[in-house]
Amino acid sequence: MTIRLDHVLEPGSGKAVEVRRGEVVRVEQLEGGQCADFNAFNLHDYREFFHCGRTRVLHGMFPTAGDMLWSAPPRERPMFTIIADTAGINDLSFPRCTGVLFEYAWGYETHTNCQDILAEAEREYGLTPDDVHDSFNLWMNTKIDADTGRLSVERNTSQAGDYVELVAHFDCLVVVSVCGADVFNTSNFSLKPLRLAVRTATADERVEWLLPEARRFANQRVVEDFKIKEIRTERELSRDPTYVADFPGFPIRTTSVEVELTDDEYRQLEALRSHGGFGATDGEVLRHAFFTWCLDHWMQPHP
Numbered sequence: 001m002t003i004r005l006d007h008v009l010e011p012g013s014g015k016a017v018e019v020r021r022g023e024v025v026r027v028e029q030l031e032g033g034q035c036a037d038f039n040a041f042n043l044h045d046y047r048e049f050f051h052c053g054r055t056r057v058l059h060g061m062f063p064t065a066g067d068m069l070w071s072a073p074p075r076e077r078p079m080f081t082i083i084a085d086t087a088g089i090n091d092l093s094f095p096r097c098t099g100v101l102f103e104y105a106w107g108y109e110t111h112t113n114c115q116d117i118l119a120e121a122e123r124e125y126g127l128t129p130d131d132v133h134d135s136f137n138l139w140m141n142t143k144i145d146a147d148t149g150r151l152s153v154e155r156n157t158s159q160a161g162d163y164v165e166l167v168a169h170f171d172c173l174v175v176v177s178v179c180g181a182d183v184f185n186t187s188n189f190s191l192k193p194l195r196l197a198v199r200t201a202t203a204d205e206r207v208e209w210l211l212p213e214a215r216r217f218a219n220q221r222v223v224e225d226f227k228i229k230e231i232r233t234e235r236e237l238s239r240d241p242t243y244v245a246d247f248p249g250f251p252i253r254t255t256s257v258e259v260e261l262t263d264d265e266y267r268q269l270e271a272l273r274s275h276g277g278f279g280a281t282d283g284e285v286l287r288h289a290f291f292t293w294c295l296d297h298w299m300q301p302h303p
């Protein structure tokens, strides 16, 4: 195991680091109680980046050891697996904090914030403030009110020495900031340094965690599949007069299927229909029952 980078992230700062396939990026608490924001890009195609939404749906709002971080559609593939997480208080619901947030909520015209820190760190690799994306929030102790859907932040319970380690499944640029939210509960109302390190994975870790390089879904779209392959440089949008819509699989074709039910099955269907909430017609109720059964028996929630 070789440590390739060992860096102290001071409050108000961040760092962009290359993490190659099979390397492990580690973020560690030096004093405890500090939130960190995490961005990631494909090192060879920066338009592929970490996606909170897909990760949230596949692994829940609080990803921890064993869960994967996915890239955004249309690439949509595992970027990292979390291989260690000693505190287990990570969040995918809050966006990065911004200068505007501190300005409208508190009246500060100047305040350290993750948007500006991540942007400045990413600039080392030629990225702009527009390239900063919603972050994986390490050590952010959030709660969701099931009735109202409102989000809240609880006290940060991480301790000195707590760490999160992620193994990269392909070459990435990882960007980590010391979250600047000192006037919220996020980091217990003060800012503390963090340690950022990159090391090679051990042979055992590679066997246990690293996904095969070749795995690919047919529906992952890479640049070669795009009708427009260039990244646009003009900011103004204008209509392409030669455009002709060409939606994949359009128009949708439907086929009627006759389904025979036994007397007993039909009695159950009638019971569902009279109960209400499953559709108005025999066809709608049968469709609901069939696909609900399929969701339980056929769908693979964790590919």
Ligand SMILES: [Zn+2]
Pocket: 037, 096, 097, 098, 113, 114, 115, 178, 179, 180, 181
């Ligand atoms: Zn922040």
